[in-house]
Amino acid sequence: MREETKGILFILMSSFFFAVMAASVKAVPHIPLAEKIFFRNLLGVFIMGGIIIKNKKSFKSANTKLLALRCIFGILGVVGYFYSISKLSLSDAVLLNKMSPFFVILLSLIFLKEKIHRLQAYAMLIAILGAGFIIKPQFNYSMIPALIGLFSAVFAAAAYTVIRQLRLYDSPELIVFYFCLFSCIAMLPFIVSGHFIIPTSKDLIILLLIGLSATSAQILMTTGYRFAPASQLAIYGYANIIFSTIFGIILWSEFPDLLSITGGLLIILGGFINYISNNNEYFKDKTETN
Numbered sequence: 001m002r003e004e005t006k007g008i009l010f011i012l013m014s015s016f017f018f019a020v021m022a023a024s025v026k027a028v029p030h031i032p033l034a035e036k037i038f039f040r041n042l043l044g045v046f047i048m049g050g051i052i053i054k055n056k057k058s059f060k061s062a063n064t065k066l067l068a069l070r071c072i073f074g075i076l077g078v079v080g081y082f083y084s085i086s087k088l089s090l091s092d093a094v095l096l097n098k099m100s101p102f103f104v105i106l107l108s109l110i111f112l113k114e115k116i117h118r119l120q121a122y123a124m125l126i127a128i129l130g131a132g133f134i135i136k137p138q139f140n141y142s143m144i145p146a147l148i149g150l151f152s153a154v155f156a157a158a159a160y161t162v163i164r165q166l167r168l169y170d171s172p173e174l175i176v177f178y179f180c181l182f183s184c185i186a187m188l189p190f191i192v193s194g195h196f197i198i199p200t201s202k203d204l205i206i207l208l209l210i211g212l213s214a215t216s217a218q219i220l221m222t223t224g225y226r227f228a229p230a231s232q233l234a235i236y237g238y239a240n241i242i243f244s245t246i247f248g249i250i251l252w253s254e255f256p257d258l259l260s261i262t263g264g265l266l267i268i269l270g271g272f273i274n275y276i277s278n279n280n281e282y283f284k285d286k287t288e289t290n
Helices: 003-027 033-054 064-087 090-097 100-111 118-135 141-166 172-192 201-224 230-252 258-279 281-289
Strands: none
Touching (some): 003 090, 003 201, 033 064, 033 201, 064 141, 064 172, 090 118, 090 141, 090 230, 090 258, 100 118, 100 141, 100 258, 118 141, 230 258
């Protein structure tokens, strides 16, 4: 089996587990947000910590400032994403969260001074138009969950942008470990102040599934990127949308309306154009010489 094919399979499996995580979050609407986020990261602390200890690596970061930024942006992104999942249809929440790659392009241009190709600019405009169809602007309180979902993608993009620099200093295991640890600690004040419900046995299984699926998805994604460059594999992460839509239809009879379908197709189209831009040297040469 070719290395790229292995990478694609790992990314597809990662997308499936991310969809399982989102569906699990939605399956326990009565559980406070802080509690779900706590369980989402608790398992990651032990698994990633165990990997670091097994590989006899240091827990010391080589760039604590960047690591702190990654943790702060990351937790804000997760809070916004989990909130949008609880208020929107599963497919809409996932679609808005998939805007993060386009915000990465913009943030990389602003903060990392990376060049933006013309096709990438077109991809961003198409994806933003798609987000507009999903948000369905009505200029009242009904927009708030969708806007929070969109801002969760902005914060996720900020976290990814920081990771692009942080990976030069720290290992992926260390970055994930400290993000999970920071997220758990950040949720403790809310849990202690009353944002906690003693879970039933069914709730506990679902909460553990949130953590297990999230950690599995991160490990599978990290493994996938070892077989092929991110530019060649990122497009397959959009399979998360398909898996989440299927879960939404089966579990909650959430059939996307025409506007959401149109918006989703535009975001996927934007992702495909961005994929072409990253992998086609002809377009890179054309845009850089114009």
